[in-house]
Amino acid sequence: MFGKWRKVSSILFFTVESIKTCKPYDGRYYVEWVRGSSKGKTDSIELNNDNLAIFNSNFECKCTVYQSKGDGSFRPKIVKFICYRLLNNETKIFGRLSIDVS
Numbered sequence: 001m002f003g004k005w006r007k008v009s010s011i012l013f014f015t016v017e018s019i020k021t022c023k024p025y026d027g028r029y030y031v032e033w034v035r036g037s038s039k040g041k042t043d044s045i046e047l048n049n050d051n052l053a054i055f056n057s058n059f060e061c062k063c064t065v066y067q068s069k070g071d072g073s074f075r076p077k078i079v080k081f082i083c084y085r086l087l088n089n090e091t092k093i094f095g096r097l098s099i100d101v102s
Helices: none
Strands: 005-020 028-035 038-041 052-068 078-087 090-100
Touching: 005 028, 005 078, 028 052, 038 052
Parallel strands: none
Antiparallel strands: 005 052, 028 038, 028 078, 078 090
16 A cells, blocks of 8 residues: 555635525525634635625635545545535535635
């Protein structure tokens, strides 16, 4: 098993641009993300008239990926995103998304 993977140090850059809901909801929204020990979150935003919360928040984090020496494939590296809704001093999960960035 030793020596089958090549370690590639990299930096992941991404933008949490916006969320769109199917109908207008009251409250404020923000998105948290986690990749390994790195994490962050956007500012909380209310929906506009088009049911959009526009964040345009840029992030970066270290991300070491492992590439197979045999076939060149990569091990999965997952970034988890959770969208929260704030309403009446109560925070609830509005949605979740996981993305493989390898």
